[in-house]
Amino acid sequence: MGMHDLRIRRCVERATGNGRLKITLTQLWYAARSSNPSAEGSPSHGVRAWVRWTVALPLSAALVAVAVAAHGGFRTVALGLVPVVLVLAAVLRHRPARRPYAQVHPSETVFRSLMLGAWTLTYGGLPGGVVDEKRAAGATAQRRGVKQRSGPPEVVIVCTEPVVARFLRENRLPDRSHTLLVAKAAERGGPVNGPAHVREALELLAAQRSDLPVVVLHDADAGGALLAPALRAAHPGRTIVDAGLRPGAASRNRRAVRRFSPGRGCDAELLRTVAGLPGPEAEALAEGWWWPVAAVPPPVLAEAVTKAVEHAVRAPAPPPDRPGSPLSQGFLTWPDDLEEPQPPGASRTDRKHDRKHDRKHDRSTS
Template identity: 75%
Template sequence: MHDLRIRRRVERATGDGRLRITLTQLWYACRSSNPSSEASPRRGIRAWVRWAVALPLSAALVAGAVVARGGLGTVCLWLVPVVLVLAAALRHRPERPASALVQPPESTFRALMHGAWTATYGGLPEGVVDDRRAAGTAARRRGVKERSGPPEVVVLCTEPVVARFLMENRLPDRPHNLLTTKAAGRTGGPDGPGRVREVLELLAGHRTGLPVVVVHDADAAGTLLVPVLRAAHPGRTVVDAGLRPGAVSRNRRAVRRFSAGTGLDAELLRTVAGVPEQEAEALAEGWWWPIAAVPPPVLAEAVTKAVEHAVRAPAPPPYLPGSPLAQGFLTWPDTVGKPLPSGAGTRSRSDRKHDRSTS
């Protein structure tokens, strides 16, 4: 971690100064590694149990060799090292929970940027704002853009970091209402149902018929938001602009994180959200991929495309969910700034069949 590397990451993340990004987004961009490990059960036998059995058994074998002599005594002597080797090999390995880290840790990176960097350069890099600090007057002017007419779309963002990014860059470039949920403390715990309920309550006060664009992480709660909102608001256009677990789980460049416990089981994710069984189990276990880690230029383009689609697309017929709007607009890119694939996020035939079966 050094000045030149951070400056290069800032230039890339801001699109050479075209965008304003948050400190959390810069932290993801400056990560040096993202080690993760799956959960493993307890294996082996505890040391005191192994040696409580092996040592008396070895002593008995030695005594037997002395008494028996001959061929039987030789066999007993050969068995002694075998018993000792087995006792050493059956080493106890305790149960290990799943984990995923982002290096350096966020607290370390923030201390660096607000400490040594600020002391040297007098402030954060140009175009970087701290999302944990309230937006100033200038930021509010940028976020609350002059509107030539009433709102055309509702952007519902479940990640406050991304909501701040959209506000700082006056995205999307249409009159809109930006709704965001409270910051979710990703410290574990069954928060999934509560987050889904919060989104429903947040949108309940905006029954204007405006199309809705949902921006969310690739996590258990995020996969449920769009199908639940379509069921709760029949006849209203709801477009998915969040991360799809299937797109990011197979990409090694995607930031992978883990928070134990979601409160949502795999069967619910599979039947309601149409998530494949293996992905549903991983999400229910607590694996998730943050949308704030998506390169900002790609994120800005994806949200813009989703909003344009939501505004122009005809509303689905009442009580008939989905059809052309059940698609995602964001897939994890291999290269920053790489255009999104033309077929990214389109629904499979099995997904459409599932929609018909549940209508």
């Protein structure tokens, strides 16, 4: 649905800021998604069929026998109860428990096979400005990485999403000498484990200079909510800016991509007491709901990272006796509306069709 060449090119133009940025194939997948259906879980209710009819059929037979043997009012009452019992047995259906789910259509596997298969065969390569983050960076990108890290670093960036880290490297973001630490627990297969991300980030940061400010980038998930508080507790007196995606802001935005992965390794009480999340947000994250930072529109992500780094460099360090001092300014959030750029020469009919398709897409993702 909607996966045609012209729409993909418009998505690329919008995601790259009309060619200003380079994006990864995963970011393009999120930007070009057709829908993002999701549903909350529900417990089982009702009575199973074999229980209903095991009770209803003998009871109905007994009522018929009573009606045959009885006379007068008892016979009328017994015969009247037979259809009532049968109707109740038919109506009281059993609905099994439903697990929560969230999907992105098309799936990442299908989208990657389309772009690396049919698209590449037709056009000779990915669209301009799109890189496959699962392939090693070329020599030019490696030289850019060496150049952007030349000189003494001014800030440390801890990123739990390798896709976002590749996006920062490809675009030489931020425009300051920095050290980029990437926690790669998500690449090891299985559900993303929150405590694993936190432990790896603590180990990575322990090897860095203690006088450098830290900017944290993460998904809106259980591990991301605990990451900044854990780093502040381990490094009291150090400037640590949480520039990750906020669960509250993401859950309230109908354009945000919603995902579900059970077994993320954190309970709601831990998220309430350590991360300071409200009850509903903590319960949602503990259940397995999360919002990927890689799905944030790349221009918004680039601007948020730049602002967070500038704030971290200029902000005074918190007093050592206040490890929980917040330095969270809400740098990263989904925009409420993004107008999709039109290619030069697009007709009014094309723009009207695109707006109609976007309205259908919004309804399917809300």
